[in-house]
Amino acid sequence: MDEISTAPASIEEFRARLAGVIDGLPRRLRQCADHIAANSDRIAVSTVAELAAGADVPPSAVMRFCQILGFSGFSEMQRLFREAYAPGWPDYSTRLRNLKDGGAGSPQALLGEFIEAGRLSLEALAKGVDEAALAQAVAVLAAAETVHVVGLRRAYPVASYLAYVFDKMEVPAMLHDGVGKLDHRFALRPGDAVLAVTFAPYSEETLSLAADARQRGLPVVGLTDLLTSPLARLADAVLTVPEVDFGAFRSLSATLALAMALAVAVGSAREG
Amino acid sequence: MDEISTAPASIEEFRARLAGVIDGLPRRLRQCADHIAANSDRIAVSTVAELAAGADVPPSAVMRFCQILGFSGFSEMQRLFREAYAPGWPDYSTRLRNLKDGGAGSPQALLGEFIEAGRLSLEALAKGVDEAALAQAVAVLAAAETVHVVGLRRAYPVASYLAYVFDKMEVPAMLHDGVGKLDHRFALRPGDAVLAVTFAPYSEETLSLAADARQRGLPVVGLTDLLTSPLARLADAVLTVPEVDFGAFRSLSATLALAMALAVAVGSAREG
DNA sequence: CGAGAAATAGAATATTTGTTCCAAAGCCGC
DNA sequence: GCGGCTTTGGAACAAATATTCTATTTCTCG
Incomplete structure (x- = not known):
């Protein structure tokens, strides 16, 4: 050498x-x-x-x-x-304040805001999780043949990550991404289940696929923002995520944490 | 005394x-x-x-x-x-491993772990952000004609969210998602820039697109896990995210927070 | 001012931590 | 498979560092 x-x-x-x-x-x-x-x-x-x-x-x-x-x-x-x-402050909140002091609109100030939003969202999720709904969602998806994951626009990153984790855990899953305006509704087969993700403003295509599934008697799990969401009426199990928005954009931290827990729990349940 | x-x-x-x-x-x-x-x-x-x-x-x-x-x-x-x-997350991965081997994890326990992972990641990001690199990344992307976003597998949710935010902020952006195994490398035009996202194990296609852009003299911004990542060598500005990583289960909270801050900052800079 | 108590400095010691070195293991070309 | 080269692991060693101890100084109060 x-x-x-x-x-x-x-x-x-x-x-x-x-x-x-x-x-x-x-x-x-x-x-x-x-x-x-x-x-x-x-x-x-x-x-x-x-x-x-x-x-x-x-x-x-x-x-x-x-x-x-x-x-x-x-x-x-x-x-x-x-x-x-550099005195990288021991205290998280001081450090955050330092970031935000970079000036309104500066990249690091924005970063501080998004970090804060993510953290608040995670905290709210930790406090407000509906354990019964989560357990039911796991049960429904674990019993399904194929899990159909659907989520568009801002929910699409969540849907695609769910599809990724299901794939890694060897759970048969299909991601409905709306490419080519095809909704693939005929891919829904008896024994399957739908996992739909949508937040206000709720995307028409997602709701439509969930409604279709329900009409055919397939179970639907909803991941959404409020219990009053139109998705809630269509779903057998509803998970709500208290996400904090910063500006026009949603942090997704809590949503992803819940989505991952769900996917991993389903994966484990199917192995057993 | x-x-x-x-x-x-x-x-x-x-x-x-x-x-x-x-x-x-x-x-x-x-x-x-x-x-x-x-x-x-x-x-x-x-x-x-x-x-x-x-x-x-x-x-x-x-x-x-x-x-x-x-x-x-x-x-x-x-x-x-x-x-x-240097707080908190010393033997975090062993904790997750125990959880996986041992209890097989009730859904709530899993959720608790993912929430904790997200929180730690955000905290680490707040402390460890390279403000100079962030500023440079913003500058590079703000000056570009079109931003080409690429990220596959576990990085895909991040890439797709970036594309969404760019779209909302009216920044010309193209998401390279590898559909149909097309890499669309000829969509890279002089004046454009590439924003590449990849984590170990680094996806070949992402690196290849970044390398291609660099060879043609286009600026590349990298969002990755380590400074030693192969992406770091290809990029003009490298942002690293200290995300807690265990097998397929990466929290992404910190990554998304950084990605959003970047995208919004770029959007604002282009308006001015 | 002087006796007693508290505080101090510096040397002596104990402990931790860094560094070197060499035998064993792994790798590569033949 | 065999020789030469590189890499590795760990034990032995060296240096730095923390800690204790005690003689001495400095305060305090009668």
């Missing part, structure tokens, strides 16, 4: 050098590189042993890694990070 | 106790208290000797100070600050 004799003098240089060598790195050193890149903010406050444990390598691997980057050893690398150590 | 036997459990408690004792302190200890109160953010990355030098007292004075505050010694005090800086 050809060593570089001079140590990086700044964090930027450090990153550049890391990017430069990472490709030619053997397995263990690659693990070090990945873990350190992912936790570069912890270098300043960690010991070799802690970092090594995090990367799942022996301490000596971390040492070799430091040397390959041009440092004489770990201490020298750590010194770089300790000096640059 | 009346010692307190239990150590502060949080930084707030630490501050309270410090405020409580600082008045009745003799000279050298008072110096310690002043210096430490003024530089509490450096406790995590300093040695006893450094702190002592800063306060202009001998190291043993610092030791006594720590003990008066209720710590067994300096190390214990330092641990408080190190952990407060």
Whole structure:
């Protein structure tokens, strides 16, 4: 291994050098590189042993890694990070305020708002989950042959992630995405179930597919925003998500958390 | 001096106790208290000797100070600050694994875990965001004619939501979704930019489109998990998201928050 | 001013942490 | 399969760092 004799003098240089060598790195050193890149903010406050444990390598691997980057050893690398150590505030709310102070409309202020919206949504979900409805939704979907997932516009990311998780968990699922304006309503077969996702303003196509399923006697699970949603009337089990909007856009954090829990629970139930 | 036997459990408690004792302190200890109160953010990355030098007292004075505050010694005090800086999610993945192996997870328990994962991810994002990279990403995309959004598999929900938000904000955008195995690479025109989203295991198609764009001189913005991601080398601006990742079950909360902030910031910048 | 108590500095020690080195294992081209 | 090269893991070692101890100084109060 050809060593570089001079140590990086700044964090930027450090990153550049890391990017430069990472490709030619053997397995263990690659693990070090990945873990350190992912936790570069912890270098300043960690010991070799802690970092090594995090990367799942022996301490000596971390040492070799430091040397390959041009440092004489770990201490020298750590010194770089300790000096640059920005007071990344221990307190979440202070940090958030700092972000928002970047000026109204600045990217980081926006980010602060979206983070806040997501967090509030998750908290509300934690408090207000309807356990009976969730259990029923799991039961319905676990009993189905094929799960038909439908969700358009702002609900589409949720629907597509549900389809992804179902696929990974080997649950037969079909994503109705409205491509080509085809609704594929004849794909709904006896024994199947529909999982419909929609938020105000409720998309016509989603409601229509749910109504169709219901008419044919297929069970429908709804994931929506309010109990007064038109989807609620069509569904055998209704899950509502108290999502906080920021501006015109919905954070989706809570919705996705609920969707994932649902999908994984259904996947586990079908295995058993 | 009346010692307190239990150590502060949080930084707030630490501050309270410090405020409580600082008045009745003799000279050298008072110096310690002043210096430490003024530089509490450096406790995590300093040695006893450094702190002592800063306060202009001998190291043993610092030791006594720590003990008066209720710590067994300096190390214990330092641990408080190190952990407060890098909180919470040490063995998160083992927790999820236990949950999966053990109880097979009631739906509510699963939901609780996903909520917690989302919350931690958002918190980590608030602390670890690279504001310079975010600003650069906004600049690049705001200057583009058309934004080409690409992201597949687990990144697809993010990509599709980005496309949705761009659409609402009247930013010309095209979602490359890989339908029909078409990569639409010839849709990339001079003046356009690519916004690529991918997480390990990095999807070949996404990387390939990004590489193609770069080769033609189009700017690329990457949204990925690690700075060592192959996408990082292809991109002019790299945004990394510290998302809790376990198998197929990625919370996406932080990713979406960052994506939305990016999209809205780009939309606003283009209006002005 | 002087006795006693408290506080202090610095040296001595214990402990933790970083670093080196070498034998064993893995890999590659032959 | 075999020799040479690279990589790896762990134990031995070295350095840095925290902690304790005690002689000395500094306060305090009679």
